[in-house]
Amino acid sequence: MSKIICSAAIRGAYKIIERAEKKYGEALEKWGPDKEVGFPNTAYYLPIIYGILGIPVSRLGDMKQVLDKCRSLLPPPVSDKVWLPYLAPALESGMATFFAEEIIEAIRYLEEPDFYTKQEDPAGSNIWLGAADDIILRKRGVEFVDGTAPGFAAILGAPPTKEIAVKIAQELQEKNLYVFMCSDNNGVRMSEQLLEAGVQIGWPTRLVSFGPDYTATVFAMGFATRAAMSFGGIKPGDFHGNLIYNKNRIFAFALPMGPVSDEWYANAAGAINWGFPVIADTPIPEILPTGICTYEHVVSNVPHDQIVQRAVEVRGLKVTVSKIDIPVAYGPAFEGERIRKEDLYLECGGGKTKGVELTVSRDMDAVEDGQVEMVGPDLDQMKEGSRLPFAMLVEVAGRQMQEDFEPILERQIHHLVNYAQGIMHIGQRSIMWLRVGKAAVEKGFRLKDLGKIMHAKYHQDFGAIVDKVQVKIYTDEAKVDEVMDMARKVYAARDKRVEGMTDESEDIFYSCTLCQSFAPSHVCIITPERTGMCGAYNWLDGKASYEINPTGPNQPIVKGECIDPVLGKWKGTDEFIFKASRQKVSTASAYSLVHDPMTACGCFECIATILPLCNGVMIVNRDYLGMTPCGMKFTTLAGMVGGGQVTPGFLGVSKHYIASRKFLLAEGGLKRVVWMPQMLKKELEAKLKSRGEEFGIPNLFDMIADDTKGTTEEEILPFLEETGHPALTMESIL
Amino acid sequence: MALEIPKVSYSGKIKEIVLGKGDKALTVGGETSYPFYLFEGQMSLKPRIAMEVYDSTPEDWPPAALEPFADVVSDPAAWAKKCVDTYGAEMIALQLVSTDPNGENRSAEEAAAVTKKVVEAVDVPIIIWGCNNAEKDTEVLRKIAEDCAGRNLMIGPVTEANYKQIGAVAIGYEHTVIASTPIDINLAKQLNILLGNLGVPDGRILIDPTTGSLGYGLEYCYSVMERIRMAALTQEDERLQFPMVCNLGKEVWKTKEAKQSREEAPKLGDPVKRGVLMEAATAQLLLLAGADILIMRHPEAIGLIKDMLNDLLAA
Amino acid sequence: MALSGIEIFKKLPKTNCGECGVPTCLAFAMKLATGQAELVACPYVSDDVRAAIDEASAPPIRPLTIGTGDRAVKLGGETVMFRHEKRFENPPGLALVLSDTMDDSVVNEKLSKFKDLEFERVGLILRPQMLALKGESGDAGKFAAFVKRVVDQIDAGIILMSDKPEVMAEALKICKDKKPLIYAATRDTAEAMGNLAKEVACPLAVKGSGLDEVMAITDKLLGMGLKDLVIDSQPVNVKKALEDQVVIRRSALVKKVKQLGFPTITFPGQLTDNKMKETLIASLLIAKYAGIIVISEMEGHNVFPLLLDSLNIYTDPQRPMAVEEKVYEIGGPREDSPILITSNFSLTYFIVSGEVESSRVPAWLLIKDTEGLSVLTAWAAGKFAADTVAMFVKKCGIADRVKHRKLVIPGYLAGMSGELEEELPDWQILVGPREAAHLPAYLKQWSAA
Structure with a gap:
């Protein structure tokens, strides 16, 4: 921790504690130790002292032991000669500061009972509200719990002009934050600036003028401390629990406006204990590494027009967008609309023009949240029935964002755009196709609105991983080409990444228990090389889904020690399966259909089963309605193997998994496959061929029989013999 | 030949939840075996029955259901009082149907005023059940929670869409939440986890697994409830160890067969007895599946179930 | 201990003779394992095998x-x-x-x-x-x-x-x-x-x-x-x-x-x-x-x-109950009454018909065969797809019984409205509410005009 900050904070703490001791001495002399003291209408005494130390201060005399505690917390003043880590002593000084300030403020209530209004609003010329009583705490605290008010900004001092004060206050209000104001900057106070500018202050507008003195900071901190006790069930004196509760749940930060005095440093050091970072408008030293706070501790010299955004980032506060501001209706009911030729106003992509959409992640600094840039003509500059090249580049940034999540976010573009009334979207990547209907244009819809949709929906649906979203929409040919080039590179890199991931290279697999509602004991294990059997969830989806919904159906599984590399069994997966199947299934192989195959839900894309006569495996996909060589159609098979049962000899598989190197590894992989419907073979042709080459059997693909060769084992066996299918000479599958 | 009874060893216990406040407060939960399997575990706290009261005069009730309340249906407070005084109700469930935006769409203020009257009229524990519109329920239940601070009402349905808002007021104003999920054990568990993460204490959570009537999907609720109880008691699923609430009265009495008159359905026997038995049989099955609180309508059906409970739980 | 299909299969003749009425021995074995067939159907198993399989698959509660x-x-x-x-x-x-x-x-x-x-x-x-x-x-x-x-x-x-x-x-x-x-x-x-x-x-x-x-x-x-x-x-x-x-x-x-x-x-x-x-x-x-x-x-x-x-x-939890595919008349519908379509999952049918009934708006309810799957599941399984829905709407004869051409589909299937309009060019596809409970309100404001 910066030595300058620490020295100043410790100096400040000394001054404040001395001030408190002096006040205490005077009060004691005047009223004696039995005089009742406290903040109005609260069951939490002096809340910081009560919450952190567990001491209920109700009489003057009770303050003595607190002041003693303050003294014991104070480190010796920092000497120029000692260079030690200063974090702990500074934090303790900060803590002592708050205890002392609560004592000062409590004595103020005694000395000047009408100093504060003791209500939600200013009263006449008295604008200082003082400590929030329990009724206010409960009413406002609820908002902190449910997120309607995620936290507060504790502002000390004042910005240079009242215009800036108004702007900062409004920005904070827009983020639903409470603004707790105290102290002054050269005699100027923010509460007064706002009043002068005609802004209404008080609890109802969330602009709370706590007090004129820096000591009123404790009203903000006391509010937070009480919230933890009242809403978090934290017991008085459980200082650790209280501070952690605040760090994790109350998105608060301190904004010192103006030169930072020793006393302010002391208060700032105190706030850091609660996990509340300090963002200053003056060039004080910074404390960047994380530790007590979620991210940085002290960030300084931030321009006034960026200070709110910066504070929100540093505290890790999520932006909530409740309304999508576009001129057409928006919702799932419009997803399936078609825009017919006669209703068409503008068309992009779909083979008619160049069209591309791409979602990429960027550094936090490189993204300005909410910005939508449009280059090229928009709908109002186009005639009905026209076509335009189109590129939409969505850039996101987030502390929890990972490159791996980009394709998952990008895939959402399709339905998110489709939800807008009068807009039709088909496809993805560089084969996207967009149609805008006449009615939408009449209502005022512009391509730029697509950006607003993406911004709002990414925040709403993916707030857990996305902090900032900006969107670039291009209809300018050169710009479209630029994005297209970038997209091709990105797509190639992504495909390579997915291709390159192996079950050996990753320590974490993901579960899927989405189908347990109808298949009670079903647990799907999703590995990099084994997509979920429904085909809808691959490993990356599992990872992102967990990040977005940590208590949801996709949970990480530490695969642990490998029990059998050929069957595909790990300690971790078996333990997970046992638990998640509610003790019905104790083990499952990821790569076998004979030995402990995985349970099947019912949503599998294909079913694989054995053909004993051919000593091989057949695979049938859901869309193939005919008879298969095993004597059962897909629907019959599905009825026998679904519902979360373990059925040796039968396995639900996704199409993607068929082409995996780990496909039925235990049975010999693709070399075992002797039959699949022609439609499925065609769909997977390229991948199967390249897999065959890897096996050293380049014509393996052609050896696999299909429904044109026969639909009984007897019919296909001669074909297999003729082509010399490897399965015929492999060891018995049973 | 002496049979050795094969017993299930239960590793879990359902949490005990206090309903209401004061002398008439009740406690439910605490089971250490499958429902009524007293030969291998305990069920020392009885399942409880809450009698329904509606916030607006019912329009489509069959005479069988209406008759016991005919004199009070337009006054929720009097209705609640009659349930307690005349029919010995140990709990009341106020159904706020009139707040439904697809129906009368009464405001949160009106709902809170009605609730206040009911809360003042009786001293038994009270369930407040919204209209099942997440947004509207949030508004209504928040207002009620504030106005009835400290009364420990059971408020619901609290869903994934509004658990934060309603959970927060439940913490702040000391009420119990009814965590409602659509017939799915994993969703039920997830919502309980989320409520816990939000800070709702374990002593203030009840599960609503979603209830269907006999003949109208009851089997789904039955099995999900059995699975929830099984997970809670034998599979160490701590986040499912909460008592369950079934709001069944309204489900049964809206079915065609509960409403038909003798003329409309001559083969279905006496309409009153039929409705009563459909409600009681639904309740009976839900009890066997693990219900701790039943929300019911007809006094006779309630009487029958109480009688069965006495038999099943006899010492 | 019940035998798995594969274990039973190993004991069967593996001739795929088909005399049991099932095309392959594997399929027969699976039927045996799931209790859908009886071993007597196979004329070729030896007495030893029969005894072994019977013993292993003898039900613990006598049927x-x-x-x-x-x-x-x-x-x-x-x-x-x-x-x-x-x-x-x-x-x-x-x-x-x-x-x-x-x-x-x-x-x-x-x-x-x-x-x-x-x-x-x-x-x-x-x-x-x-x-x-x-x-x-x-x-x-x-x-x-x-x-x-x-x-x-x-x-x-x-x-x-x-x-x-x-x-x-x-x-x-x-x-x-x-x-x-x-x-x-x-x-x-x-x-x-x-x-x-x-x-x-x-x-x-x-x-x-x-x-x-x-x-x-x-x-x-x-x-x-x-x-x-x-x-x-x-x-x-x-x-x-x-x-x-x-x-x-x-x-x-x-x-x-x-x-x-x-x-x-x-x-x-x-x-x-x-x-x-x-x-x-x-x-x-x-x-x-x-x-x-x-x-x-x-x-x-x-x-x-x-x-x-x-x-x-006693309903099989894995095999949903289904009602018959046909046009159901609720409350005496006329030629200007609304037409709704949904799946033949029995619960869906009961709940939807119940809500329509309680709305007191006479209506035509088209129940399409989805093999007993609920709306979303049926859609996901391709059993409530636009082409088959369209085929059913055409052949069920509803067009002759009403004057209008408006079809209400379940709210959850909004996504198929466009496709369905293409399949049924004479019809206007309306997206109904997502929950059956909201049907009464929806139907009350519905009009054929």
Whole structure:
């Protein structure tokens, strides 16, 4: 921790504690130790002292032991000669500061009972509200719990002009934050600036003028401390629990406006204990590494027009967008609309023009949240029935964002755009196709609105991983080409990444228990090389889904020690399966259909089963309605193997998994496959061929029989013999 | 030949939840075996029955259901009082149907005023059940929670869409939440986890697994409830160890067969007895599946179930 | 331990001869494993194999049949304690008590009511299937005459009730071809009743007070070579009745106690005089494992709830109930009434039709065959796709019965509206609410114009 900050904070703490001791001495002399003291209408005494130390201060005399505690917390003043880590002593000084300030403020209530209004609003010329009583705490605290008010900004001092004060206050209000104001900057106070500018202050507008003195900071901190006790069930004196509760749940930060005095440093050091970072408008030293706070501790010299955004980032506060501001209706009911030729106003992509959409992640600094840039003509500059090249580049940034999540976010573009009334979207990547209907244009819809949709929906649906979203929409040919080039590179890199991931290279697999509602004991294990059997969830989806919904159906599984590399069994997966199947299934192989195959839900894309006569495996996909060589159609098979049962000899598989190197590894992989419907073979042709080459059997693909060769084992066996299918000479599958 | 009874060893216990406040407060939960399997575990706290009261005069009730309340249906407070005084109700469930935006769409203020009257009229524990519109329920239940601070009402349905808002007021104003999920054990568990993460204490959570009537999907609720109880008691699923609430009265009495008159359905026997038995049989099955609180309508059906409970739980 | 399909397959001839009616041995093995076929269908398995498979797949609770023909009642064959684990197999037989001491007129009235109690639901006929005929007079001739009178009048699963072997013998002469259940062998009459049952090859009930006594009797009867037994443990109260049922089922399934591996017979009327309460006890016994439930009175208002109860509990949780694909008329729809379409999952149908009914807006409800899947599941499985929906709309003939061309689809399937409009170019596709509960409000503002 910066030595300058620490020295100043410790100096400040000394001054404040001395001030408190002096006040205490005077009060004691005047009223004696039995005089009742406290903040109005609260069951939490002096809340910081009560919450952190567990001491209920109700009489003057009770303050003595607190002041003693303050003294014991104070480190010796920092000497120029000692260079030690200063974090702990500074934090303790900060803590002592708050205890002392609560004592000062409590004595103020005694000395000047009408100093504060003791209500939600200013009263006449008295604008200082003082400590929030329990009724206010409960009413406002609820908002902190449910997120309607995620936290507060504790502002000390004042910005240079009242215009800036108004702007900062409004920005904070827009983020639903409470603004707790105290102290002054050269005699100027923010509460007064706002009043002068005609802004209404008080609890109802969330602009709370706590007090004129820096000591009123404790009203903000006391509010937070009480919230933890009242809403978090934290017991008085459980200082650790209280501070952690605040760090994790109350998105608060301190904004010192103006030169930072020793006393302010002391208060700032105190706030850091609660996990509340300090963002200053003056060039004080910074404390960047994380530790007590979620991210940085002290960030300084931030321009006034960026200070709110910066504070929100540093505290890790999520932006909530409740309304999508576009001129057409928006919702799932419009997803399936078609825009017919006669209703068409503008068309992009779909083979008619160049069209591309791409979602990429960027550094936090490189993204300005909410910005939508449009280059090229928009709908109002186009005639009905026209076509335009189109590129939409969505850039996101987030502390929890990972490159791996980009394709998952990008895939959402399709339905998110489709939800807008009068807009039709088909496809993805560089084969996207967009149609805008006449009615939408009449209502005022512009391509730029697509950006607003993406911004709002990414925040709403993916707030857990996305902090900032900006969107670039291009209809300018050169710009479209630029994005297209970038997209091709990105797509190639992504495909390579997915291709390159192996079950050996990753320590974490993901579960899927989405189908347990109808298949009670079903647990799907999703590995990099084994997509979920429904085909809808691959490993990356599992990872992102967990990040977005940590208590949801996709949970990480530490695969642990490998029990059998050929069957595909790990300690971790078996333990997970046992638990998640509610003790019905104790083990499952990821790569076998004979030995402990995985349970099947019912949503599998294909079913694989054995053909004993051919000593091989057949695979049938859901869309193939005919008879298969095993004597059962897909629907019959599905009825026998679904519902979360373990059925040796039968396995639900996704199409993607068929082409995996780990496909039925235990049975010999693709070399075992002797039959699949022609439609499925065609769909997977390229991948199967390249897999065959890897096996050293380049014509393996052609050896696999299909429904044109026969639909009984007897019919296909001669074909297999003729082509010399490897399965015929492999060891018995049973 | 002496049979050795094969017993299930239960590793879990359902949490005990206090309903209401004061002398008439009740406690439910605490089971250490499958429902009524007293030969291998305990069920020392009885399942409880809450009698329904509606916030607006019912329009489509069959005479069988209406008759016991005919004199009070337009006054929720009097209705609640009659349930307690005349029919010995140990709990009341106020159904706020009139707040439904697809129906009368009464405001949160009106709902809170009605609730206040009911809360003042009786001293038994009270369930407040919204209209099942997440947004509207949030508004209504928040207002009620504030106005009835400290009364420990059971408020619901609290869903994934509004658990934060309603959970927060439940913490702040000391009420119990009814965590409602659509017939799915994993969703039920997830919502309980989320409520816990939000800070709702374990002593203030009840599960609503979603209830269907006999003949109208009851089997789904039955099995999900059995699975929830099984997970809670034998599979160490701590986040499912909460008592369950079934709001069944309204489900049964809206079915065609509960409403038909003798003329409309001559083969279905006496309409009153039929409705009563459909409600009681639904309740009976839900009890066997693990219900701790039943929300019911007809006094006779309630009487029958109480009688069965006495038999099943006899010492 | 049940064998898996593959294990059974290994024991089969592997010739794919198809004589069993299934194309391959593997498919046959799978059917055997899931209880959908019987080994006798294969003419080629050796006796050793047959014994091995039979032994391994012998059901822990004896399946047996009471009665013959249409009204035969199958009991037993249960394999699980909880229906979600697989399914409950055979719904309990509901039996009405009639006694040879009742007046003829009373008997006749009860019988005619009994015949009337038939309800159609999801394409199934629900009805009580059994009569329990009590020889209360103790007079063999009187009882035999009574039995004759009843069986001549009605076709039902018969339970003959008498503790006296000689009385039973007379009655059996009348109706042994109907495969009645003989109730009951007691500790004292086990041998005599056992011999009777063997002679006529009819199932025999065992009455003992408490499970220990029951086991002693069944053990003896098993020793005599009887197989089709039914158990009555004579519980003294409701609590004990539940306990006995659970313990019997669990002992048979978990501990393989063969003396308890039989369906049960229960008498709720012995536990209460209140007819309403008797129905509730019966309802409990349906869920908790009873094989036969004998009740003292059958009226529409008590039988109907019990039949629903049984239908619900015995529905296969993995095989949803479906209703018939057709156009349903609700509330007398006219040519300007709305048309709604949804899946044929029975619950969907009941809930949607219920809400439409309560809206009091007459409507046409098109139910499309989705193999019993609910709307979203059916859509995901391709069974509620635009092309097949369109085909159904065209062929169901609704177009001739209305003037307008507006079709309301379920709100959750908004995504298919465009595609459906392409398939049905004359029609306007409207997206209805997502929840059935919102249908009344939706229908009230609906207009054909």
